[in-house]
Amino acid sequence: MKYLLLTATLLALLLSHPAQAQSADEQAAQKAWMDYMTPGDMHKMLAKSDGEWTFAMTSWMSPNSEPMKSTGSTVNHMILGGRYQESRHTGNIMDMPFEGIGTLGYDNAKKVFVSSWVDNMGTGIMHMEGQWDEASQAINFTGKAFDPITGKDYDVKEVFKWVDDNTQQMEMYTVVDGKEVKNMEITFTRK
Incomplete structure (x- = not known):
């Protein structure tokens, strides 16, 4: 304060x-x-994703487990004078109601994208930072998440890609036994 x-x-x-x-x-x-x-070009790029979306998610509890599928809705809108994009997600995961809120921005001073995530499946906040890759049209994020089973933070990587104006993809990876493993992929489609 x-x-x-x-x-x-x-x-x-x-x-x-x-x-x-x-x-x-x-x-x-x-x-x-x-x-x-002052919001700039990267903030304008984020604003193009404002609106209503649906999502289809595939996730894996472990590398050899069967994939779990779920669907839901996302609403994106720029907040605080166009400085951040808030994303509100709703759906069902493992037959339980799911709600999540993400905040995505671009830090003009650090020259990185910044992201935070909270949902009703935990009580922590995940923070990530990432760089824009023009060739792949994606932000490559890295950060930490908390594992309540081990009681420790673990490394996470997220690739958030703009496929076209109406399609986005997100892939999430964790490190398991020293190897990077995909544990989630989501395709967002504009309504």
């Missing part, structure tokens, strides 16, 4: 002074904040 108040106070001070009355350091700080807070 202290960081939030300090950030808001600093930003208000920087923006309230005319540029000619500011020192070079103050002008540089103001420019850095404006660059950091």
Whole structure:
């Protein structure tokens, strides 16, 4: 909370002074904040996915297990002045109602995509960061998730691909016995 108040106070001070009355350091700080807070091309790219989607998901509990299939709906919309895309997912997984909320953004300062995920199948928050790959039209995310069975975090990788304007694909991988294993794939189709 202290960081939030300090950030808001600093930003208000920087923006309230005319540029000619500011020192070079103050002008540089103001420019850095404006660059950091202004949505750009990557945010516009995310906004193109706003709307209603359906999804078909295949997941595996372990590498040799039978795949589980489920379907559901997703609604995407940009929030906070076009800075982040919120995705709300509903469906059924293993005959249980499923709800999940994802937040996807682009950090102008770090030059990376940022993602968070929460759902009703746990009580933690998964965070990931990733780079855009123009050749594959995908964001390659890496991060950590928590395993309540072992009580430890584990590495996760997600590849989120724009197939076309009406189709997206997501693949999720975990590391099992030192090997990267796909544990989920989802195809999203625009309604």
